[in-house]
Amino acid sequence: MTEPVDDANNTKLIALKKFFIFNSKYGSTEGEEKNKIMFYHPSENELDTKIKDIGLCEAIVKFTNTFTADESVYCMRTQKTLQLFYKPEHDFWMMMILNAPSERKTRDDSEYTEYRCEDAHEIVYREVLKQSYYMFRLFSGTFMDNLVGDNETQQVEHLINKLSKFYSKYVATLKTRNCDILDICRSIQYLPLNKFQFLRVHNFIQMIESTFVAIKHCIFLFNEQLVWSGINPSDLYSIYEYLTGLLFPKCSADDVRGGSLTRNYSNGLDAQYGAYLAGPTHQGDNCKKPPTVYICNNGECQVYKMIVYNALSGTLCLFVKDKSALTNDFYEELHAFIGPQLTNIASDIAENLTKDNGKTSSLICTSTSSSIGNANADESTTQTTKYLFFNELNFQHNGSVHLNQKLYKKKRSIPREIMNLLNDLYIQDANTSNSSEIIVKTLSDYWIVKRSTNWRHSFVIFNKNATLLDIAEEANKIFDTHLNDVFSHI
Known part of the structure; x- marks a missing residue:
């Protein structure tokens, strides 16, 4: 695959070379090694190359096991690559191989390539690899959950289709050149509010959950900064990555950042009351279908539908357990309830932040x-x-x-x-x-x-x-x- 090049400095930047998932449980007999492959990128590589890559990974894991009590290998460096290992579930391994940054230099009238593999920090990119699993788990459940079928062949085929559908798109979104300490921490920027505003947001969330019993959890964002969350931090980070990395960029800048709301819910209510970003599919092309998400607590994943609603710079994510509750009447009632209040709250927060714009109290x-x-x-x-x-x-x-x-x-x-x-x-x-x-x-x-x-x-x-x-x-x-x-x- 093509590597990003900085022509001004005659350098090649760090780039994803390969990304694959395999399970050594399958294809254990000679001649059936291809059955270990669950997903492989780039898909156009020859089958023999894919099998050799997986075989090399298995050999590295088995070799390092002689020196450790568990399968704790997570990184291997060569002159030209950084190879990351991650075992998210029993028998499943994920592998990411990065091309090291390089630069063309001249010495004694001859050109040579200098590789800087040390520029690629192994902990950063292992967290990126782990996050790729968490994102799949958020929208599809665990690998084991997707082994669905009447026999082993059908189960594996179902999982392979799920992995291919998700990772063929996800891998293209990886910006390996921009990864840094924030990827290690998996942290989110919070928005501080004064006591009155925070209690107002808290009371608003409580009113939503008590009025609409189908809604089990809520997330409140303002200008893409977190104000309130009822979701565990690990899944919260994955949801935040989805919102800021995929959903918000696909929506028009005016809708998301507080300009004119042209995508209003078509029920005759005042236009200022905001709009669904993920909600009723009959609203129009700009409204996405509520994604199914798997929220995990204490090792147990529960399935929800995630509704996303925006007014001005305020965004609400609402998690519904019973998908049968998502009727047109439900969306209309929810819109009428949260639209005016979210608009007022978002407007007040923006006004107060503007007043405090020059202060540096913290x-x-x-x-x-x-x-x-x-x-x-x-x-x-x-x-x-x-x-x-x-x-x-x-x-x-x-x-x-x-x-x-x-x-x-x-x-x-x-x-x-x-x-x-x-x-x-x-x-x-x-x-x-x-x-x-x-x-x-x-x-x-x-x-x-x-x-x-x-x-x-x-x-x-x-x-x-x-x-x-x-x-x-x-x-x-x-x-x-x-x-x-x-x-x-x-």
């Missing part, structure tokens, strides 16, 4: 104000100082590394080598409550100050020539101003 508020357009922001500070904050307890992130951009169109604002250093610093204290502080200086005059405590991690990144004392003092000012409550006991 790190979160700074990020939020900037994302909606802070005309008074210090441009030089934005370019030389970046920050990130992660909370592992609620999968929250805030910061300015992806400032002023939709998350599904991430564009890196600092070099990849610095992002990889952030990955390493984050991983060493991830999933722990340890308190620590680290200051790192790179050869390119980047400074990174990291503090961690109680599963919360914060980074401040400077790009300037300064002394350790100067950097420490500036970092302390940022921490004291924005994160005093989090790091007060360090």
Whole structure:
């Protein structure tokens, strides 16, 4: 497959080479090895190549098992590739192979290719591989759930069809060149509200769930930032990826971002009351059919229909357990109930955020104000100082590394080598409550100050020539101003 090329620098960027899923339980006898293949991309590769790739993966797994108590292999590097392994379910393996970034150089009047496999961080891309499984599970259930049929042949054929239908489209959406620390954390940007507004949203959600008993869970977003969720964090991230990466981009910008609502529900109600993004199919071509989603809790997946409704910059995701409840009367009643209230709530939130646009009372508020357009922001500070904050307890992130951009169109604002250093610093204290502080200086005059405590991690990144004392003092000012409550006991 074609690799992305940066012609200006004569370089090839990191790119997906192969992606496949196999099950060693099938095709265990000689001559039937092809039966192990559940999905393979690119599909045009010869069958012999596919069988050899799977055989090599099996050999690597068996070899590494002699040194570990379980099948814990997850990565193998070569000069030109990074190979990731993941075993999501019993006997099922997922494999992703990436072409390493490379650059054409000249030495002694001859050209050669320099490969930079170290630029591809293995933890980042293994999380990308794992997320590809979570996305399939969200919309289709587990692999085992899809082994449906009267005999083994029918069961495997059904699973292969499901995998092909999903991953043939999903693989095309992978933006491997833009993956970074946010993919490791699987976090979402939250929108902070004052107490009155948050209680108003909470009361609105409670009224919806009590009035419409078919609705079991709700998610409330404003400007693609999370305000409220009744879904577990793991599935919430996958739903958020679907909304911001697929559903919202397919809808018109005016509808999603709060412009004129041209796609109004055709029941004669006031046009200002919003519209369904995923709901009644008779509404028109712009309204998608409510997707079926599998929400997992304690290892058990339950099936829901997900309705998506938008008014101004506010978006509601409503999860219905009984799909037979989704009648035209239900949609009309729901629209009449939530349309006016969601419009008013979204309008009030936008008005309050505009008033607070210049304030920097917290790190979160700074990020939020900037994302909606802070005309008074210090441009030089934005370019030389970046920050990130992660909370592992609620999968929250805030910061300015992806400032002023939709998350599904991430564009890196600092070099990849610095992002990889952030990955390493984050991983060493991830999933722990340890308190620590680290200051790192790179050869390119980047400074990174990291503090961690109680599963919360914060980074401040400077790009300037300064002394350790100067950097420490500036970092302390940022921490004291924005994160005093989090790091007060360090």
